[in-house]
Amino acid sequence: MNTTEADYIVVGGGLTGCVIASRLAQHKPALHVLLFEAGNDASSNPLTKDVGGAFALAETDLDYCYKTTPQHNTGERVHTITAGRVLGGGSILNYGGWARGDASDYDQWAKVVKDERWSYTGLLPYLKKAENHFNAPRNPDHRGSNGPIKITSVFESDPKRRYGLREPIRAAWEELGLTLNPHGDCGSLKGICEFLENWHDGERQPSNLAYGLRNVDVISDANVHRIGMIRDEDSNLHASTVILADGRHFKARKEIVLTAGTIKTPQILMLSGVGPAPLLSGLGIPVVADNPEVGKNYFDHFALFQLWKLGNPERGLSMGSPQWDKNLAFSKGLPCDWTVNEGISPDLLLPALQADAENGKMSDRSLLDTNRALVETMVMYSPVGAPVPVDGSYIATSVMLQLPTSRGSLEIVSSSSTDPPAINPNFYGTETDRVALIHGVRRAIEVLLETSAAKPYVTYEQAPPGMPSLSAKSTDADIDARIRAAGLSHAHGAGTASMGKVVDTELRVHGVAGLRVADASVLPVAIGGHPQATLYGLAEKAAELILQDG
Secondary structure (H helix, E strand, O other): OOEEEEEEEEEOOHHHHHHHHHHHHHHHOOOOOOEEOOOOOOOOOOOOOOOHHHHHOOOOOOOEEEHHHHHHOOOOOOOOOOOOOOOOHHHHHOOEEEEEOOOHHHHHHHHOOOOHOHHHHHHHHHHHHEEEEEEEEEHOOOOOOOOOOOEEEEHHHOOOOOOOOOOHHHHHHOOOOOOOOOOOOOOOOOOEEEEEEOOEOOEOOHHHHHHHOEEEEEEOOEEEEEEEEEEEOOEEEEEEEEEEEEOOOOEEEEEEEEHHHHHHHHHHHHHOOOOHHHHHHOOOOOOOOOOOOOOEEHHHHHHHEEEEEEHHHHHHHOOHHHHHHHOOOHHOOOEEEEEEOOOHHHHHHHHHHHHHHHOOOEEEEEEEOOOOOOOOEEEEEEOOOOOOOOOOOEEEEEEEOOOOOOOEEEEEOOOOOOOOOOOEEEOOOOOOHHHHHHHHHHHHHHHHHOOOOOOEEEEEOOOOOOOOOOOOOHHEEEEEEEEHHHHOOOOEEEEOEEEEEEOOOEEEOOOEEEEEOHEEEHOOOOOEHHHHHHHHHHHHHHHHHHHHOO
């Protein structure tokens, strides 16, 4: 057996893995840091460079392209879950949106795990540490100015990037009573917020390039099978070795850090004997740490995407029209100006929470606070990959559940690392989620079809084939049927190695010394916004925790 040693081994070269490996190596270049990635470095792939390529990367060899089990709440549909299988992970595949959660989301995290370090105030220094924010001087207490990731608004990204629907869409939301929130990234999401992005002059900033992996030993195309364990003279369990599917062993002198993502991390834990004992024993895997919570608590930002037909497409208001194509600045990022975040009236939400409690489902009364942003709506000036002509005739909306209460799970199906796990996200599984998403979709209908600001531009909703169009006359049952038939994951899954249940507040795996998890799987509660902003902060915090113990 050929065993190679390193001080630290990071398993998973995605967003958080690259940050952590980079920070460890920067801190002390003499350290030997190994980073394993199942995919390859795609830096030379032109599709990874700009927003046009972002629409084309899903379901390629850079994507695990996981399949769920048939989902009961969405007509037994099998959903596809995008997950990066490439150095840089999700930071290669995402659309570049930069939105932290609301302060109350992080405070709920801290409350659940009883550790204020994971509150908004506690995590803020690490959220800032990742950022080089265009508007940091206006709010330096909340925004970072020296980090590797350049953050800008669409409006400030280029003086020529002035989308024709920017002001009409803003005015339409204002007709519905919403107000502009110029500091939506500073702890309060609610309202009409500028869409922030980490495209820089039209180019993607993946974590592996933004942070740099100098002095990191990167091993790509490396399928990790499991973590090898040893017991000391007092029978305490220690993670000692990373074992690849091809049989190679790599020993960690200090720690092993799992950053393989919401699906792969719990899979590796279970293959290593850390997980539900009955499941592991049934698959012939020796149990080293019985933990029934591994693979549980799966949640995701479930959403409905819709298409809307524009009148007079020759005005150049959407991607693909001749007028649009003349302006290269329009292609420097996602064609969108605003994210709109709303709470739900307690009159609507309380009966749903009560019904969920009576049925033994998650019922979070903190959601009754109308300042919490349960739903995010974005209007994009593009059909965003839908099967319609890209000729300037269509725009799209995403109405996304930011704080879902539905919880799912995943479990391995064999002792092989090449067999994908059975993934049951349980999308749209609570009455609370149903009420919140129906309300959000109705608001999107109102803003585009019923306001004086939007009516001159938008003519009707373009329904998927075989489905009726939605309008102000649509009932809740009509909207619910559409969501069940067409709702999709935003690929923001989290929670499957939850803090407090699988890892402690230092990110250490319960019952196993020398093993941490530092990716979206550790989130114990749903966080609003778009996850990369939170995950960069999590990774910065994780690197500090590791170095403090090193």
